[in-house]
Amino acid sequence: MKIYGFLNREYEPPAPFIKILFTSENLNIRKFLNLCIDTGASSTIILDKDARYLGLNLKYLKKAEKRIGGVGGLIDVYFIKDAKIIFRTEEGTHHEEKLNLLVGVHEMEKLTEEERALVTRLPSLLGRDIIGKFKFIFEEKEQIVLLESEN
Numbered sequence: 001m002k003i004y005g006f007l008n009r010e011y012e013p014p015a016p017f018i019k020i021l022f023t024s025e026n027l028n029i030r031k032f033l034n035l036c037i038d039t040g041a042s043s044t045i046i047l048d049k050d051a052r053y054l055g056l057n058l059k060y061l062k063k064a065e066k067r068i069g070g071v072g073g074l075i076d077v078y079f080i081k082d083a084k085i086i087f088r089t090e091e092g093t094h095h096e097e098k099l100n101l102l103v104g105v106h107e108m109e110k111l112t113e114e115e116r117a118l119v120t121r122l123p124s125l126l127g128r129d130i131i132g133k134f135k136f137i138f139e140e141k142e143q144i145v146l147l148e149s150e151n
Contacts, residue, residue, distance in 0.1 A: 002090040003134070005037060005145030016138050016145040021086040021094075022046075022054070022101075029054055032122075032126060036087075037136065037145065041127035044085070045077075045102040050124040056103060068104065078103040085130070087147070094150075097130055105111060 003020035016037040023030045033050055046054065061078035068077050083101035086094050106119045134147035 001129075001149045003087045003095060003147040004090060005147070007140065007143055007145060008034070008036070009109075015123075017123070017145065018087070018139065018145065020126075021083045023086065024080050024082050026082045027056070027058075027060065027080065030108075035126040036123040037131060037138070037147075038042045038125040038127060038138040039131060039136070043102050043129050044125060044127040045097060045104050046080075046124045047122050048106055048108075049120055049122065051105055053077060053102055058103070058105065061103060068102075075106050078105075085126075099129060099132070104107050 003018065005016055007014040008017040018032045018037055019032060019034050021030065022033050031054060033046075033053075035044070046056070051058075058078055061080060064079065066077070067074040069075075080101040080103060082098075084096055084098050085101075086096045089095055095111040108116055108119070111119060131147070134149050137146040137148065139146055
């Protein structure tokens with residue numbers, strides 16, 4: 001099974017991205033997202049921009065005990081327990097992954113205007129919790145972004 005991604009040229013250098021369909025029955029959400037494929041991220045996470053796009057209300061999500069750190073400093077993290085991400089395969093079929101999806105939000109009121117501008121541009125990430133289930137091929141010169149599996 002092959003799942004092709006794309007090079008997002010909004011970033012310099014261009015970054016590997018993949019289009020997914022995100023669903024949550026409990027939250028009544030079914031929307032497409034573009035995730036940055038990030039081998040440095042241990043977990044798949046929805047960040048500020050996409051959390052707003054999805055209309056997530058954090059009071060309905062379980063808050064994690066610990067904060068996590070990354071670009072933009074420490075952030076509070078919440079869980080979507082019934083999350084599914086659905087990929088379209090090269091063959092035109094769908095491949096589904098169920099996960100406890102993380103949602104990370106920054107405390108915007110504590111950031112400078114410059115930091116807020118940066119944080120609101122950060123993409124959501126496809127992390128190693130999902131990438132590790134596939135062979136990941138990224139060849140920038142050949143413009144190949146591919147998740148491949150025997151299944």
